Amino acid sequence: MSSALIIGDGPGGLSAALYLAKNDIETTIFGQDETPMHYAMLYNYLGIPEMTGSEFQKIGRQQVKDLGAELIEALVEKTEKTDDGFTVTTDGGDTYSGKYLIIATGSSRELAESLGLKRGEEGAIEATREAETAVENLFVVGRTTRPHQVQAIISAGDGASAALLILSKEKKEGKRFCDWDSVDD
Numbered sequence: 373m374s375s376a377l378i379i380g381d382g383p384g385g386l387s388a389a390l391y392l393a394k395n396d397i398e399t400t401i402f403g404q405d406e407t408p409m410h411y412a413m414l415y416n417y418l419g420i421p422e423m424t425g426s427e428f429q430k431i432g433r434q435q436v437k438d439l440g441a442e443l444i445e446a447l448v449e450k451t452e453k454t455d456d457g458f459t460v461t462t463d464g465g466d467t468y469s470g471k472y473l474i475i476a477t478g479s480s481r482e483l484a485e486s487l488g489l490k491r492g493e494e495g496a497i498e499a500t501r502e503a504e505t506a507v508e509n510l511f512v513v514g515r516t517t518r519p520h521q522v523q524a525i526i527s528a529g530d531g532a533s534a535a536l537l538i539l540s541k542e543k544k545e546g547k548r549f550c551d552w553d554s555v556d557d
């Protein structure tokens with residue numbers, strides 16, 4: 373089974389983890405639940421008329437764990453590109469490796485820069501609209517690449533986009549993968 377590492381556990385990282393774990397990619401997500409979502413009162417997330425950001429995070433964190441993602445409550449201090457993917461090292465000194473890496477670190481952009489990614493307008497880490505970067509199998513989502521559009525639903529959409537690109541590579545040999553379920557399933 374291919375593996376994906378996700379740094380950052382806000383809406384962007386959690387959404388990517390949801391799509392990947394749901395579709396049987398071995399998924400490890402790192403974060404200490406220190407997202408600014410804990411200051412938010414959501415009235416603008418489609419499908420959720422009203423919810424605190426803390427409740428949103430609690431549900432999201434449980435949802436990805438239930439789907440099989442491993443949530444590591446640690447800070448990532450270092451990440452490196454290897455011949456067959458990426459490694460990340462936590463503040464506890466543990467090292468993990470994976471074929472794919474998604475960076476979803478919000479306003480912290482140093483780890484993305486350490487992998488050679490460039491900053492563009494307003495300090496945004498450069499990535500395509502679909503979250504691809506100049507480095508193969510490395511994706512950047514949410515606030516890290518969109519400092520000018522800091523909304524939870526946009527970060528979650530970016531996370532889904534990065535995951536769909538990974539799933540397209542893994543399951544459809546590059547043809548587009550859609551994560552659809554129907555009422556008849």
Ligand SMILES: Cc1cc2nc3c(=O)[nH]c(=O)nc-3n(C[C@H](O)[C@H](O)[C@H](O)COP(=O)(O)OP(=O)(O)OC[C@H]3O[C@@H](n4cnc5c(N)ncnc54)[C@H](O)[C@@H]3O)c2cc1C
Nearest residue numbers: 380382383384407411412448477478514515522523524527
């Ligand atoms: C007061 C306030 C109110 C808001 N209200 C709303 C609102 O009503 N509606 C709305 O849509 N948005 C609102 N927002 C914005 C919302 O919080 C952001 O859009 C959202 O959090 C961005 O999600 P993200 O996943 O891109 O980044 P973040 O949520 O910032 O997530 C990044 C995560 O990565 C973690 N991280 C960073 N570096 C590392 C590392 N090295 N290792 C491990 N983890 C790391 C961080 O701790 C954090 O948990 C509000 C924000 C604030 C401050």
